[in-house]
Amino acid sequence: MSEKPVRIATRGSPLALAQAEEVAARLRAAHGLAVADTEIIVLRTTGDRIQDRTLAEAGGKGLFTKEIEEALIDGRANIAVHSAKDVPTWLPDGLILSSILEREDVRDAFICRIAGSLADLPEGAIVGTGTGCRTCRRRLRRGR
Numbered sequence: 001m002s003e004k005p006v007r008i009a010t011r012g013s014p015l016a017l018a019q020a021e022e023v024a025a026r027l028r029a030a031h032g033l034a035v036a037d038t039e040i041i042v043l044r045t046t047g048d049r050i051q052d053r054t055l056a057e058a059g060g061k062g063l064f065t066k067e068i069e070e071a072l073i074d075g076r077a078n079i080a081v082h083s084a085k086d087v088p089t090w091l092p093d094g095l096i097l098s099s100i101l102e103r104e105d106v107r108d109a110f111i112c113r114i115a116g117s118l119a120d121l122p123e124g125a126i127v128g129t130g131t132g133c134r135t136c137r138r139r140l141r142r143g144r
Contacts, residue, residue, distance in 0.1 A: 005039040009068045009077035012042040020081040022101065041077055043067045047086075062088045069095060 006027060010020040017040070024038040047063035064086040071077040072095055084100065091097065115121045 005037050006033070006079065007039050007041050007077045009041045009043055009071040009080040010082065011045055011048060011064060011068070013048075015083065016081065017042070019083070019101070023079070023081045026101075041071065043071060 006024075008020050008024055010016045020040045024040060027033060027038055028035065045064045045067045050063065065082060065088060068077070068080045068082060069092050072080055073092065087097065110118060112121070115125075118127070121127070
């Protein structure tokens with residue numbers, strides 16, 4: 001084992017943990033490290049704590065990264081793993097976005113009781129979503 005493990009900061013969501021585990025595994029494989037040579041540090045972010053209002057009302061971008069960035073800056077973590085969709089355009093001084101892993105299948109899932117696909121929905125059907133970046137409701141129009 002190395003003297004100190006590589007400390008990987010991330011959120012505690014299932015997706016964040018899976019991404020951090022993937023990065024840890026890749027680091028171990030690339031550098032011949034043991035499992036004990038990597039450590040995942042789970043941080044609860046402002047975005048995780050907000051339950052009483054929408055994230056847009058709380059300030060939008062950066063709500064899921066502030067505490068992770070602080071852990072990097074103060075040395076509690078060596079690297080961070082996070083979904084790019086939540087990373088602000090501007091990073092604090094001293095931090096860089098150095099790597100982006102290949103994405104998995106980017107298609108969303110369609111779940112419906114009355115149709116097998118979006119194309120099968122009737123004209124004017126309303127489609128909703130639970131994801132923050134797509135919370136607007138859209139009316140479907142044929143041919144779009």
